[in-house]
Amino acid sequence: MIDSLDETTGRAYAVDGVIPRFAARPKDAEGVRDALRFADERGLAVIPWGGGSRIGLGNPPHRFDLALDMTGANRILDHTPGDLTATVEAGIAVDALQESLAVHGQFLPIDPPLPGRATLGGALAVGTSGPLKWQYGSIRDTVIGMKVVQADGTITKSGGQVVKNVSGYDMSRLHVGALGTLGVITEVSLKLAPRPAGEATVLARFDRPGPCFAAALGMFRSPLMPLAVTAFDARAGRRTGIVDPPGAWRLAVRLGGRPRALDRQVSESRAIIEGAATAGVEVLDAGGAETAWRALSDFGWDEPRPILGIRANATPSGMPQLVEGIKNMNGAGGLSLAIAAHPAHGTALFSWTGEDQASDDVAGIIDRARGLAARAGGCLVVEQAALAAKSGIDVWGGIAGPESVARGLKREYDPKGILNPGRFAGRV
Amino acid sequence: MTAVIADLREVVAELQAIVGAAYVIHRPEDLIVFEYDGSVDKAMPQMVALPASTEEASRVVEVVGRHGLPIVARGAGTGLSGGAVAEEGGVVLALTRMKRIIEIDPEDQVAVVEPGVVNVDVSAAAAEYGLYYAPDPSSQSACTIGGNVAENSGGPHCLAYGVTTNHVLGMEVVLADGSVHWLGGRTRETPGYDLRGIVIGSEGSLAIVTKVVLRLLRQPESVRTLLAVYREIDDASAAVSGIIAAGIVPAAIEMMDRLCIQAVEPAVNAGYPMGAGAVLLVEVDGLREAVEEESAEVERICRSRGPMEIRTAADAGERARLWAGRKGVLGALGRLAPNYYLVDGTIPRTKLPEALARIGDISDEYRLPIANLLHAGDGNLHPSVLFDERDPDELDRAMAAGGEILKLCVDSGGVLSGEHGIGLEKREYMPLMFDDDDLNAMARLGPAFGSEGMLNPGKIFPTGADRTHVSHSRAAAKAGAGAYI
């Protein structure tokens, strides 16, 4: 069922100011197939929409005609607790899925921003998750099978519903992090994890970022197995409800396990933190911990949205230098910067808020930050910026790796260029 | 014909100029040793080149491509699905000389290695920093990292730690046109298509891997290995389900059935009781306290299923002995029958009891004993059909029984291969799992990478031949006694 949209109804699906003429909200894979066939036959450009929580991520679209709203295909098709696996439709909201899994003491070990709105399919298409990746790895590692509708409407599946499988190419890898440019993820089989028997969060305060990162990396190099370790500055802290003087840094350590193991992890975490010149350390109560981690997962995507949001990657040991470098950059005068980082994973999020800036200034910030990331052996993605600032750049920093293959994939899987045209790395 | 031979001479000369005369193998009597890998399939390549560096590998690929010959990458040749067998001839690119461990970086906990590095050597090199490389295929003392990447290898400890793709951060590759690129790198996230993830497990058909950045893990502070012995295999299966249901993901859960025990115990003396119907080997590792708490829970669950005996390894020696039994099973099957056909498939772990019962039926139906060795924790079955190839009827029945087991896996919601790959061995079974649309989608990766028909052609995709009666029978005629893996 394809709906025609007008200026007003279409605005709800706008991406970077481009308003589509059509929308479809299919109920299942067959519905997705029909919508894509409709688009394919007419050469319409399609942007798959999940919850829209991170829809602005990407280069501005070359064209946009049909909004493919995936939130209608949101069923849990199978959850066999004894197998620790589930198969779900991609339009399910992450929180809704987690709630259902929690009944059986299980969860999907990802924590993307705004999980109440974010769909699983959307989170997979973006390909990045939150602080839990420290322990549980990348979001793509949770996928064991996938059903994808190709640009021409062909429904294809790969992988399976078991945790160990090398039957044919690992096609799901093609679509996780591909921003829906090679096909539309419609069903996903997932590898779940048991919820930790108990949890505790240790929160430490530091006067400077140096010792904060030192403690985080100390954790990385210890026998401890934290679920998440996140460092953040005072401005980021305010979003978690923590009021600190400017210049202060915090380290949140999320620990899980059975009682005795948990006790030991708490005390050894404290020891590592105390060895790194902390200005104070506490253990949060359950409510406080939940609020803090939710805020840290949402960081950068919560309201108010930033003028400029950047995700930078480097090696764990390169993190402190990268964060210091970007923090101390010149030229962001009128803006205030908040930072949250997952040091062992090598990810840092930078969020500039304030009055609208001249796009030249923003472009300058991006340019300098990108230089710093490259020098740290890493890379950088501009996750949020005003249209004007995005227009002159490739928010992904161009194509990493062989360009012929990136373009070859697009040619093979979306020959007419109708899926999210122009929005991915290299503007494919 | 003459023209082809002249051509080959030219290729040999060009390759010799790149890698040195000693490292281009082209005499037929030498090529014989490159016609096999660890599987049953055999085919002679036209020549073998052994580059010593990325630069040499890249030039070899360029030259061979220019002459229109296919390239088959090869590591140690321990693969079990024919991935390194040059079915269509061409040039085998053996990467065994590229075996430098370039770097172990304890700060970022990564290793940078060449593809010819042997799996176990990475952990050996990382040990001085208290680190190790987690994926541990049974052939880990011989197989190479390059081969592991090609097959996305697993191993007993993948239950908790994941398979190769979960441990490779990046790699340097040579594409079919000879160009050299990095996919991923030393950071854990890289924007753009996950080409790294696509190439891993692609059985050498998309790119040649020349360097790999591996994630290292900290060695567990404590390890506990528990042996649970059951009269009936169903009780062992129930114990496995119980452990998973209790929210415990041990480092490994291995299961061996009655036949396995009878084969291995006299050979290895692992201490498995001869009269048992099944033994479970459960290993828990991690923090000392966590290991104590979880292993107590595992023991409680195992006890609740009425075991004949439960034993915990008291020290490293006893642990090694328990594992020696597990590792010795395949070698020892020769005591029960002249040949065995080792099948690899995965089922959802809750289907274990039904699947094992069904395998028992298949055994009856085909009148052949089947020994079951399982990575039970993740549902990865390794049933071995025992037979005597000198009886052609038995051989046919064994192959057919293997096919039945694969069908059973797929019908139970499982898959054709858990860790050995598709290669030549299982390509004709692919339609059991995938329809034409699925296979077409996979087949488009070759053109996207520019490797179609050039890198390891003929693998993975079905040709339409009847696998059961053509390939295995032909191979068996040559292979002689031993394993059909």
Add this chain to the structure above:
Amino acid sequence: MTPSPRGSPAWPFSGLDAPAESDLYKCVHCGFCLQACPTYVETGLETESPRGRIALMKAVNEGRVGISAAVSGHWDLCIQCRACESACPSGVPYGRLIEATMAEVEAQRKPSPLSRAAANLLLRRILPHQGRLAMAVSGLRLYRKLGLQWAVRKTRVLRLISKSLAEMELTAPEVPSRAFKAKGQIIPAVGEQRARVALLSGCVMPLVHGPQMDAVTRVLARNGCEVIVTAGQGCCGAIHSHVGDLETARNLARRNVDAFLGEPVDAVVVASAGCGSRMKEYAHLLEGDDEYSGRAKRLGGMVKDVHEFLANLSLVPPERALPYRVTYQDSCHLSHAQRITEAPRELLRAIPGLELVEMADSTRCCGAGGTYTITQREFSLRVLRSKMDNVRASGAEMLATANPGCVLQLQQGAAQFGPPVEVRYVTDLLDEAYGPEPRGASTSRRRKNNKRTTVNNNETNV
């Protein structure tokens, strides 16, 4: 169809000693042996691996390829260390296979009459006879001094003779005045007698390491053994099997069966790992010999490696502290052929003050391999160099091992590549730890030997 190799004569195994199909087809080419093999590790070439060598045996057996020089070259490069057997999950008896294959190669090789005569001279006329071997070694010295080496460089086997004897000379103590001789002598047990054993004297070891053989008898005696150095015994035949001369090997085995079964003893103790493994497998060697097969099996069961024997006997603890940092090189024919790795270490650990440090890959061959060090000189040195690197990394100042070939090879390694470690038999160290003989003399002698190795080596290189 697999293309059949061009132009090779169909020349399958045919002789009496062809590798048994039942052994050959046990190999399922899983590749687990690869990393155990020193020649594979050095080259990275499947052609130089156990699995490759077996594939070639199968190919010959199936008539796909003849025994060309190219094919046999891959077998020749095998050191026969049998490390692959330890690694093999399917129990392929590789040692038996390569021995049988080499016998086929030798039978088909059609060497020149001159080199055959030379091989005969060395293997059949000299090695089996201690006196002649001693004469040959001393004679060789004279002959080298006369500058007549050119005369023996005509053929492979002649070179083999000249060089092998030269090698022995390199590190040999005074010969033959200190040689150890088997003449039926009996060394009484010290203290209460716990066992009565016969000792294999052997061929090379008593000649080049006579004093160390004396040490073996003393150590056995100190452990309550009455030691009989049985008269009528001789070379065990290991070298002959190694190069494919199974006929002579069988004759030698028969002689030893006769000699040793003539004495009522608890065990036949062997101090050389290579000889021990050969003798334990006499039963297979004499399988087809109705008269001897049963007795060969009985003798095989009585043969005990000296370390194995002492460890099982429960060692009389030595009292004298030896403040040495020692690393142990597993002799292949002890660790792989006899699967004995713990006993020698147990003996070393029993020595007070001695620090046993492990080197990497201690079970990897040093490259000695019988005549290998001569016939595959270059390769043997490559393997040796890797070994010495591991010795260096271990930080040991002394290297202990269990076989004369290994001792000679490792002494050469210490001299040529360093580190300048002293190379000793485990039993020699035990003897020193038992005292009371002053050991100063022996240490200085060894040092002198090392120096001479270098000198001689230079000469050889000229």
